Amino acid sequence: MNYQWYPGHMSKARRMMEENIRLVDLIIELVDARIPLSSRNPDIDELGKNKSRIVLLNKSDLADPVCNKRWAAYFEEKGISVLEVNSKSGSGVKSIQGLVREACREKLERDRRRGIVNRPIRAMVVGIPNVGKSTFINAFAGKACTRTGNKPGVTKGKQWIRLNKSLELLDTPGILWPKFEDQEVGKKLAYIGSINDDIIILDELACDLLAEIRERYPGALTNRYGLEEEQEALPGAELLGAIAQSRKCYGKGQEPDLGKAASILVDDFRSGRLGRMTLE
Ligand code: G4P
Numbered sequence: 001m002n003y004q005w006y007p008g009h010m011s012k013a014r015r016m017m018e019e020n021i022r023l024v025d026l027i028i029e030l031v032d033a034r035i036p037l038s039s040r041n042p043d044i045d046e047l048g049k050n051k052s053r054i055v056l057l058n059k060s061d062l063a064d065p066v067c068n069k070r071w072a073a074y075f076e077e078k079g080i081s082v083l084e085v086n087s088k089s090g091s092g093v094k095s096i097q098g099l100v101r102e103a104c105r106e107k108l109e110r111d112r113r114r115g116i117v118n119r120p121i122r123a124m125v126v127g128i129p130n131v132g133k134s135t136f137i138n139a140f141a142g143k144a145c146t147r148t149g150n151k152p153g154v155t156k157g158k159q160w161i162r163l164n165k166s167l168e169l170l171d172t173p174g175i176l177w178p179k180f181e182d183q184e185v186g187k188k189l190a191y192i193g194s195i196n197d198d199i200i201i202l203d204e205l206a207c208d209l210l211a212e213i214r215e216r217y218p219g220a221l222t223n224r225y226g227l228e229e230e231q232e233a234l235p236g237a238e239l240l241g242a243i244a245q246s247r248k249c250y251g252k253g254q255e256p257d258l259g260k261a262a263s264i265l266v267d268d269f270r271s272g273r274l275g276r277m278t279l280e
Helices: 007-021 065-077 096-103 105-113 133-141 183-192 202-216 220-225 229-233 236-246 258-271
Strands: 026-032 052-058 081-084 121-127 160-164 167-170
Touching: 007 121, 026 096, 026 133, 052 065, 052 096, 065 081, 081 096, 096 105, 121 133, 133 160, 133 167, 183 202, 183 258, 202 220, 202 236, 202 258, 220 229, 220 236, 229 236, 236 258
Parallel strands: 026 052, 026 121, 052 081, 121 167
Antiparallel strands: 160 167
């Protein structure tokens, strides 16, 4: 299966990013806590050099809490301010204000030395599609404030959301392109639903996901689907068949419906029903 996708949008997205980044002091970079590296953009370090940066481990409610802590430590070691958030519930979002000040300390100092006071920090939210940018902006800024579209080039004039007297947010998030040239990365993005499902062969993806889950979270599949312990070790297609049987998904001639089982599995993973899991 080939996970390449949407290269046509890339140069447009890049132009937009370059244009918008010039306007801000701070980049709020959202990554998916379940795949914090694969859901990052390879060029953001270059695009955002000389800017303050915060990384938010979004969808932390779906990721393994132990891994969330480890990933937070990883980014901190790199000198990047980091926070676990759940933009859907708003959990963790309030703590960002403090983090913004910490991340922009040098800029605030510089402004103060130059006699500039009360100039708000300008920030923008960036991330790959589906990482939760719009949800985050709504949680952070309040629902009434945002008018976002998920296509590069949607907003012509820049709109700023004034969060308080010291912080303004660009109302349109920066859409970054994923590292789709790396097939392993592409696969992980497909697991979490960041790649259009239309171009995915779901049965194949599900078999790969099964292997990933049983290696990282032994017993999770057995628990969720009421399998026998030894069934978890079956080859991918057979294991998918066992899940189909356990969920009573049958096609013509009472054959286990693997497509249906694949869809159930992927859906259970994406929604967290298999448990909180981190895949890297
Ligand atoms: P984007 O702008 O970066 O493209 O992402 P968007 O906000 O549209 O969010 C993509 C999906 O991720 C949405 O789900 C949203 O609810 C979900 N989401 C965002 N942040 C979080 C989070 O921290 N935790 C969890 N569990 N989910 C999150 P959807 O299924 O497309 O929409 P909906 O059914 O939730 O409304």
